[in-house]
Amino acid sequence: MxxxxxxxxxxxxxETRKKQxxxxxxxxxxxxxxxxxxxxxxxxxxGSWLAPYDPAGSASDILSKNLPPxxxxxxGTDQLGRDVLSRTIxxxxxxxxxxxxxxxxxxxxxxxxGLITGYFRGLVDDVVSRIIDAxxxxxxxxxxxxxxxxxxxxxxxxxxxIGMVFTPVIARTVRxxxxxxxxxxxxAAARLRREGGWxxxxxxxxxxxxxxxxxEFTVRxxxxxxxxxxxxxxxxxxxxxxxxxxxxIFQHYALLNAGIWWSVLFPALAIASLxxxxxxxxxxxxxxxxx
Amino acid sequence: xxTVLTSALDVSDLRIDYRVAGxxxxxxxxxxFTVKPGESFGLVGESGCGKSTIAMAAMxxxxxxxxxxxxxxxxAGRDLRSMGEDELRRxxxxxxxxxxxxxxxxxxxxxxxxxxxGEAFQLLGASKTEARSRAAEALRRVxxxxxxxxxxxxxxxxxxxxxxRVVIAMALASLPALLILDEPTTGLDATVEAxxxxxxxxxxxxxxxxxxxxxxxxxxxxxxxxxxxxxxxxRLVEEGxxxxxxxxxxxxxxxxxxxxLPQRGVTKxxxxxxxxxxxxxxxxxxxxxxxxxxxxxxxxxxxxxDEPILYEVSxxxxxxxxxxQDAPSLPRAxxxxxxxxxxxxxxxxxxxDGVSKTFHQDGHxxxxxxxxxxxxxxxxxxxLVGESGxxxxxxxxxxxxxSAPDKGSVIExxxxxxxxxxxxxxxxxxxxxxxxxxxxxxALNRRHTIKRIIGRTMTKLLRVSPAERDKRMAELLASVxxxxxxxxxxxxxxxGGLKQRIAIARAFAGDPxxxxxDEPTSALDVSxxxxxxxxxxxxxxxxxxxxxFISHDLGVVRYLADRVAVLYLGRLMEVGSAExxxxxPNHPYTEALLSASAEVEEDTRIRLHGEIPSAANPPPGCVxxxxxxxxxxxICETREPPLAEMEPGHSIRCHIPLEELRxxxxxx
Numbered sequence: 001m002x003x004x005x006x007x008x009x010x011x012x013x014x015e016t017r018k019k020q021x022x023x024x025x026x027x028x029x030x031x032x033x034x035x036x037x038x039x040x041x042x043x044x045x046x047g048s049w050l051a052p053y054d055p056a057g058s059a060s061d062i063l064s065k066n067l068p069p070x071x072x073x074x075x076g077t078d079q080l081g082r083d084v085l086s087r088t089i090x091x092x093x094x095x096x097x098x099x100x101x102x103x104x105x106x107x108x109x110x111x112x113x114g115l116i117t118g119y120f121r122g123l124v125d126d127v128v129s130r131i132i133d134a135x136x137x138x139x140x141x142x143x144x145x146x147x148x149x150x151x152x153x154x155x156x157x158x159x160x161x162i163g164m165v166f167t168p169v170i171a172r173t174v175r176x177x178x179x180x181x182x183x184x185x186x187x188a189a190a191r192l193r194r195e196g197g198w199x200x201x202x203x204x205x206x207x208x209x210x211x212x213x214x215x216e217f218t219v220r221x222x223x224x225x226x227x228x229x230x231x232x233x234x235x236x237x238x239x240x241x242x243x244x245x246x247x248x249i250f251q252h253y254a255l256l257n258a259g260i261w262w263s264v265l266f267p268a269l270a271i272a273s274l275x276x277x278x279x280x281x282x283x284x285x286x287x288x289x290x291x
Numbered sequence: 292x293x294t295v296l297t298s299a300l301d302v303s304d305l306r307i308d309y310r311v312a313g314x315x316x317x318x319x320x321x322x323x324f325t326v327k328p329g330e331s332f333g334l335v336g337e338s339g340c341g342k343s344t345i346a347m348a349a350m351x352x353x354x355x356x357x358x359x360x361x362x363x364x365x366x367a368g369r370d371l372r373s374m375g376e377d378e379l380r381r382x383x384x385x386x387x388x389x390x391x392x393x394x395x396x397x398x399x400x401x402x403x404x405x406x407x408x409g410e411a412f413q414l415l416g417a418s419k420t421e422a423r424s425r426a427a428e429a430l431r432r433v434x435x436x437x438x439x440x441x442x443x444x445x446x447x448x449x450x451x452x453x454x455x456r457v458v459i460a461m462a463l464a465s466l467p468a469l470l471i472l473d474e475p476t477t478g479l480d481a482t483v484e485a486x487x488x489x490x491x492x493x494x495x496x497x498x499x500x501x502x503x504x505x506x507x508x509x510x511x512x513x514x515x516x517x518x519x520x521x522x523x524x525x526r527l528v529e530e531g532x533x534x535x536x537x538x539x540x541x542x543x544x545x546x547x548x549x550x551x552l553p554q555r556g557v558t559k560x561x562x563x564x565x566x567x568x569x570x571x572x573x574x575x576x577x578x579x580x581x582x583x584x585x586x587x588x589x590x591x592x593x594x595x596x597d598e599p600i601l602y603e604v605s606x607x608x609x610x611x612x613x614x615x616q617d618a619p620s621l622p623r624a625x626x627x628x629x630x631x632x633x634x635x636x637x638x639x640x641x642x643x644d645g646v647s648k649t650f651h652q653d654g655h656x657x658x659x660x661x662x663x664x665x666x667x668x669x670x671x672x673x674x675l676v677g678e679s680g681x682x683x684x685x686x687x688x689x690x691x692x693x694s695a696p697d698k699g700s701v702i703e704x705x706x707x708x709x710x711x712x713x714x715x716x717x718x719x720x721x722x723x724x725x726x727x728x729x730x731x732x733x734a735l736n737r738r739h740t741i742k743r744i745i746g747r748t749m750t751k752l753l754r755v756s757p758a759e760r761d762k763r764m765a766e767l768l769a770s771v772x773x774x775x776x777x778x779x780x781x782x783x784x785x786x787g788g789l790k791q792r793i794a795i796a797r798a799f800a801g802d803p804x805x806x807x808x809d810e811p812t813s814a815l816d817v818s819x820x821x822x823x824x825x826x827x828x829x830x831x832x833x834x835x836x837x838x839x840f841i842s843h844d845l846g847v848v849r850y851l852a853d854r855v856a857v858l859y860l861g862r863l864m865e866v867g868s869a870e871x872x873x874x875x876p877n878h879p880y881t882e883a884l885l886s887a888s889a890e891v892e893e894d895t896r897i898r899l900h901g902e903i904p905s906a907a908n909p910p911p912g913c914v915x916x917x918x919x920x921x922x923x924x925x926i927c928e929t930r931e932p933p934l935a936e937m938e939p940g941h942s943i944r945c946h947i948p949l950e951e952l953r954x955x956x957x958x959x
Contacts, residue, residue, distance in 0.1 A: 019312075184733040184734075185728040185729075185730070185733050185734040186733065186734055186735055186736040188693055188726075188728075189726070189728070189734060189735075189748075189797065190736075191693065191713055191714075192691060192692075192693070192713060192721070192725060192726065193721070193747070193748050193751040193752050193801070194713065194714070194718075194721055194751060195751065204736055204739075207736075207738035207739075208736070208737065208738055210738075
């Protein structure tokens, strides 16, 4: 018991959310994460203006291919003579569309599934939970690869596959939160005024499990970035000519033996910094919203 | 130790701050008191007054956002504030021990009892085998009958009362100079509480240890302590010998607290409970005058400008009030008149006929409610009492339709059968039966505004237009004395009392005929409890609603109930009017419950030993025979007595004839 005062202080209804946001903006790791992610978001939106060269423009003469970093090309040029800096900047776009969209899809589906299994329990829960368990026992990338082979690679395909792969993971977290919530008496009170199951799940319980959902979203976003990059590295991502970090590493890693490191290192650093940035944000969000 | 200590705990001019959102706020100011060797000192006050903060400080266990910013704490003559980590650790091993409210979280769930209790002795230097034998001895000392069996168990395999005994055994391992008990019995049943309190008293007598006893429960403090300090908003407002202080309080806050408790002989129709108006000032608020001035009925100009000193009331007592002589004449905060309404028991509203509920746990039947027959008249309060696990809440859930009774059970409302599940009951019946839950924090959706909580209930139950709904909502909130400015607020921004008023308003939103009240005041402070009980009594008188009132607090039941039903292991053991049940003669179980409530004097009470048996495997014969202090012989173990009407309206399930019961129970 702390010395909390039970005085009826009237505060604006969203006081607690505001307080949480204020706490977030005071956390150094959140601000660092926000800075890192912010850079890449700016690159994704304004890439074409920021890039010093045309990211798609390849050089015609052999002399400007695979140039090391220099004043003219800070990150060097790749095997087609394209500016690595420009391609790294432009590459932020595809990953920052695919990863959040996939995570959002996974979160929405996972939350719905978690609510249904957690609220109804019984047979629905047993069947769905066992399917989820089976699903989770296969490594994520393998599942993704199999699905993408079946679907054929495309941006939408990648989004759907990553989203589907995340769904059971998120469903499990949400289900655990719902199991605790459904025993609270406000749920019984709703039943006593004869609310239907859907109302109880989505209007009564859902707002109370948004904390874990938000945390799960940010954590999954980090994984999604990593998975997107992995899939394009394996050749299951975007079209080969689009600037993309995973793809760039795939296309150039064979040249590492020849001492041409810059066309691999800079896209790799880009992936790493984005993942670290998202994870820093995820950690601070978890600290604030999960008490 | 060769020197004779003058005090076990010496707190002087103590000041404690908490850091809240970056600012240091003062929670405890200038608190001074002494616990003498062998003495038991009580700290009382409502939640938020700083009781636990002082206890934590006496162990130097303040949370990271807390600090001692002034004064001194001496434990066994040594200054706690100047100690290093090592010295503190040795002090906690040897000199001071603490028992917390919740034994379940004080024990490590992964360690068996022998390891945990043994650890306490190993810390004192005993070898592993020696520690084990001393642990068994320690368990025997806290009256655990079969230490060898208990020592092999894990904490979750023990009941709450048993767990608390284990914690106490560990706390006393080092024969500490000071034992701090922070609400040690608050989570326990009254019967178990009584046993644990007896045990603490006996151990104190045996070991001579000093005790700092912290509780919000005035009756418990009165029984357990030699001296008492009353805390209000981080200030010690009154201190003195406990008997004197409780019979002749000299601070308006103490007077007010005592008046909030239901008094013997006062029932809802004959008198309203007094309350303390207003709210505790928020932490860190330092008023220029007396901390209690805003809520005090005796307040004068001087109280708002000059903070009173601790006036000496007598050589042993102090009170922080300018007008401590006048404190006993504190004017009432609410008029003394009761509702004046006595319900007519002849108009039957609810008929519970042969109701049973069997749960199935891993294929084994668990008999939660067994063949209960009860009726509730219009506008009357039927109280359900019994220990936890007696089936009170299960029975209430059956009436509400939240779970379905066994086949053959009949529950009727106004002569119409109630469907077993709420989902198939006609709207009229759904409206008619509602509930006020124990804990408003979990009963109100924390993401919804008050307007939504109440409005939605009205829309669903009454199917009214938005305009009509708003009109009714305003009337309803006025009737539970909640201002309309709270409509847009979410529950977490309300005090406990206001939250419970909202929960009551929700229960009344559809004009119910029966409201189940499941321990509606047990999560609240006494002053708030009094206001809520007054509100329930008045609403009942105004609207003619009947209550099925579940409570473990017999003082509250005595005040509010018209009739009382006593449940044990899902069976009805006794039912009668409140006068009959509180006047006796009683079923031996009821007798034990009555004597466990702390107001009864020591020598006249009977005690229940052992634990409530499992409902999956109830004892044969009378289910109470394993614990019955009045067991007469073999018949109790072989034949279950019928629930017999011993006098008009008063039924008891016991083999002992009424006259014999009367004799037994009046002989002490």
